[in-house]
Amino acid sequence: MGPLAPNEIISENTNFLIAFFIGIGFGWVLESSGFSSSRKLAGIFYGYDTVVLKVFFTAAITAMLGLLFMSLFGWIDLDLVYVNPTFLSSAIVGGVVMGAGFIMGGFCPGTSFCGAAIGKIDAMVFIAGLFIGVYGFAFTYGWWEKLYLAKYLGEPKVSEKLGMSDGLFGLLLIMAAIGMFIVAEWAEKKFAREEY
Amino acid sequence: MNSNSTTGRSRKYLNPYLGGVLLGLVLLAANYVSGRGLGASGAIKSVVATTIETVDKDSFSTMPFMAEYAESHSGSPMKSWLVFQMLGVIVGGFLSGAFAGRLKLKVEHSPKITSRRRLIFALAGGVLFGFGSQLGRGCTSGSALSGMAVLSLGGFITMMAIFGTAFALAYFFRRNWI
Numbered sequence: 001m002g003p004l005a006p007n008e009i010i011s012e013n014t015n016f017l018i019a020f021f022i023g024i025g026f027g028w029v030l031e032s033s034g035f036s037s038s039r040k041l042a043g044i045f046y047g048y049d050t051v052v053l054k055v056f057f058t059a060a061i062t063a064m065l066g067l068l069f070m071s072l073f074g075w076i077d078l079d080l081v082y083v084n085p086t087f088l089s090s091a092i093v094g095g096v097v098m099g100a101g102f103i104m105g106g107f108c109p110g111t112s113f114c115g116a117a118i119g120k121i122d123a124m125v126f127i128a129g130l131f132i133g134v135y136g137f138a139f140t141y142g143w144w145e146k147l148y149l150a151k152y153l154g155e156p157k158v159s160e161k162l163g164m165s166d167g168l169f170g171l172l173l174i175m176a177a178i179g180m181f182i183v184a185e186w187a188e189k190k191f192a193r194e195e196y
Numbered sequence: 197m198n199s200n201s202t203t204g205r206s207r208k209y210l211n212p213y214l215g216g217v218l219l220g221l222v223l224l225a226a227n228y229v230s231g232r233g234l235g236a237s238g239a240i241k242s243v244v245a246t247t248i249e250t251v252d253k254d255s256f257s258t259m260p261f262m263a264e265y266a267e268s269h270s271g272s273p274m275k276s277w278l279v280f281q282m283l284g285v286i287v288g289g290f291l292s293g294a295f296a297g298r299l300k301l302k303v304e305h306s307p308k309i310t311s312r313r314r315l316i317f318a319l320a321g322g323v324l325f326g327f328g329s330q331l332g333r334g335c336t337s338g339s340a341l342s343g344m345a346v347l348s349l350g351g352f353i354t355m356m357a358i359f360g361t362a363f364a365l366a367y368f369f370r371r372n373w374i
Contacts, residue, residue, distance in 0.1 A: 002231075016277060016280045019229075021284060022225055022229065029292075030219070039306070051212045062224070081227055090332055094357070095353065095357020096357050098336070099361025099365070101321040103361075104318075104321035105318050108236070109236035109325060110235075118294075134329070138259050
């Protein structure tokens with residue numbers, strides 16, 4: 001039963017080897033969906049290209065449903081699957097800083113590596129910025145430590161917080177995503193731009 | 197569909213909904229194998245931690261954020277799941293670009309701005325994203341996407357903060373993109 005590495009069904013080194021192959025799949029899908037182009041990524045914020053929204057939400061829903069079904073069939077123990085902890089303050093402030101970086105730089109970390117892999121110099125410069133930013137945070141950590149650790153809520157699920165089952169929340173998320181996809185398809189026609 | 201080059205180029209990209217399902221399956225595989233989702237900024241942190249440790253061991257001890265991280269990774273911080281995964285991302289991205297004929301050394305930017313301006317904003321954006329990813333405990337991949345798949349409250353909040361802020365600021369940076 002999964003997850004394989006935490007259940008010690010595969011060794012640490014096998015896990016690392018599989019990580020490499022999973023990464024190849026990750027990079028391949030990102031690049032072939034157009035995520036190696038900052039123009040396509042930034043399009044979501046102006047409506048001319050909404051590929052980010054479509055890929056992102058379809059992926060989150062696919063993985064969420066996959067995990068729920070695999071748990072239902074007894075193929076994976078969800079108690080052993082990592083749920084990101086929630087530190088309310090840093091989740092919001094960190095997200096705001098990342099959002100500003102996104103609209104200025106046109107990439108996020110994963111997509112910048114895809115862009116750099118096919119020769120985008122802007123992506124390589126963005127990556128150089130990432131290293132500076134990560135180092136900068138570590139260097140000045142003392143200033144942010146309080147914010148970093150504030151409002152720790154444990155590892156709550158959204159569904160728990162809203163007092164509904166995982167399945168019901170999943171259904172609502174799918175309906176919300178379909179609504180956004182309809183708006184996205186309309187926006188791409190209304191705000192169409194020439195490619196460059 | 198104004199010109200042939202436009203249709204020809206866009207046809208080469210995957211249908212976004214198909215791309216999303218495939219990305220979701222990759223994320224599902226990551227969870228099934230390792231018990232954790234995908235990530236990108238974590239690998240950068242590993243490289244930064246290793247670099248500081250190698251170059252200047254003394255300053256490392258004055259950086260509790262990095263020292264703690266290195267301690268939690270037995271052996272070398274480079275021996276981490278995300279480092280191997282990110283090496284794969286570079287290979288996968290390169291292969292996809294090679295098969296689609298998209299390998300080209302260039303600065304991609306709107307014709308309305310110079311390469312120089314694009315690169316300055318790319319650097320600034322990278323710095324902010326790198327900083328924010330450490331404060332927010334993960335980036336779009338590790339915190340937002342992977343967090344959402346396991347229904348993490350923090351994942352949803354970070355996702356909304358990233359996209360909400362970028363939408364809110366889009367007006368001020370519009371010259372760079374449209």
